[in-house]
Amino acid sequence: MKPIQTPQKAVQDIPDGSTIMVGGFMHCGHPFALIDALLLQGAKNLTLIVNDMGFPGKGIGKLLEAGRIRKIIATHIGLNPLVAEKWHAGEIEVELIPQGTLAERCRAQGAGLGGILTPTGMNTEVEDGKQKVLVDGKEYLLEKPLHADYAFVVADVADRFGNAIISKSRKNCNIVMAMAADNTILETRRIVDVGGIDPDMAHLCGVFVQSMTEANQC
Template identity: 55%
Template sequence: MAIVAALTAGTRPQKAVSVEKAAEMIPDGAVLMIGGFMGVGSPHRLIAELVRQGRKDLTVICNDTSRPDNGVGLLVVARALRKVVASHIGTNPETQKQMIAGDIEVELVPQGTLAEQVRAGGYGLGGVLTPTGIGTPVEDGKQTIVVDGKTFLVEKPLRADFALVAAKRADYRGNLEYEMTARNFNPLMAMAAETVIAEPVEIVPTGVIAPDHVVTPHVLVDYIIQRSRPNGR
């Protein structure tokens, strides 16, 4: 049986789950990293399913909250979020409204710093040294360090319970390939979470994705969202 299993490995999708099952794994109060830049490269089906299931009190680490009708913005409108860590919220008036009302906590982080904090979390680093924010309110309450006469902020690594990433393709083992700018934060986030759920556009047999095109290897991916059925999710 072991020989048969070895021979058939890679001939059918492994780690594949329905979008409903994937969303059920994520409890209220979880910390999520969600890939995407204004919704480009975001796992839209999984986000919509979290809204449908009524998830609450989530903390989301993302580049932005997109628009009210798109990407992470759907979670904002559904009031599913307790806190957002993002580089900007300027394109989503609903996020701004909830922040001003005190209904949601928003931590704004310079985009480059945010990317490096996520990378540090995935690589096991102790933090990031950056001059960005020195002499501004960003510096308040944070540790600083002087290197060669220049002052830097010490920004701590970011990690999450779940990374929800989108990909162009996944193969049957779970290797991921991304497409152009839709790649954005997804590979970094896939390194920095306890559980990684990938939502590919298509799932292909192992070997179809050229080795040089694999950005996120299968060892990092825990679950793959199955393709949509013709009459449902």
Template identity: 50%
Template sequence: MNKIVTIEEAISHVKDGSVIMVGGFLGGGSPEKLIDALVAKGVKDLTLICNDTAFVDKGVGKLVVTKQFKKVIVSHIGTNPETGRQMIANEMEVDLVPQGTLAERIRSAGAGLGGFLTPTGVGTIVEEGKEKMVINGMEYLLELPLKADVALVYAEKADKFGNLVYAGSKSNFNPLMATAADITIAEVGEVVEIGEINQNDVKTPGIFVTYIVNGGKN
């Protein structure tokens, strides 16, 4: 299978109503060219799973501005005032999840787990609607996995099988999300031949990557 595709071929897998994960932290390490292509395509009613909604002109924030999300599941929205405006106006649903819980819910989906127990959020609005358990005298919330139809990630380098190498903090949510979707699309800065990447540098094995887009350096 040839995993290297055009941006247009890649985003054809994102349909109206899709659940998507997008890597990045305040836009850092986000697949900007894939995001721009989704803006141009005008796909709508998406559910976003991401650490945050970045800024109005960066990362997934551009999709917020064009009102392409019906719901976002994120750890914070403070850097994008348009997200807050749409939330208050009931134009978009915002599900705020503690950052560590968000990461672990994604990891659980990728690992095939049924969920995990955490004390984070006990006694707050975070616990609303969730099952609680008492273990050794301590209360925990049962948090369920988060999985997506499509994950969009960014990596510094990939070989043609899809083994991914991330640079510095760009590893943030990208490696987790790459494991937790039916289809994983990696926008990469450089594509090399199989065998050219030191195996010790690989953070996402190619078995998790469905398609590769050679987008150049971010």
């Protein structure tokens, strides 16, 4: 059984300087309750690993506005102008990486791999400082695993073991981020008893989840 906590309790021990993966794609499948709780908790100097920074004033953007973020690793920041503003002002660090590479680097971490070889980013600025590997005559970039201290991910229905169904396009990077962090907190719309989920229908295996919170805003 995984502990079920309020969002406030779930994030209370997160220290300053933590690296946190946050699931979601333009606020779809985004853990709003955990972000709000972290905002109240006050942790700062955070490194966030996200697909994007969403739109201003909502979800993850609130942490940026409150000055809690030191570094962002993302694939796209274009729809939240405050990111570029703070970046150019030298207030935060930003590392932009291709979306498929973000997913695979998370997977490498979660799956115990030393990295992945991808053709994406070859002959672009993305290859700067990275090792290239020749496999059967074709060159690939070696992309290393991405690790996080915490992952905030979402589900629709989860059982007490953390096995979960994540509906529609809310899955995005939630599943792979749950695999990559030391401590994954699942924000789910509903929690059911063990046996309440058809074992053939779960998208996320509960072994990747350390604790859960029930919230209806995600």
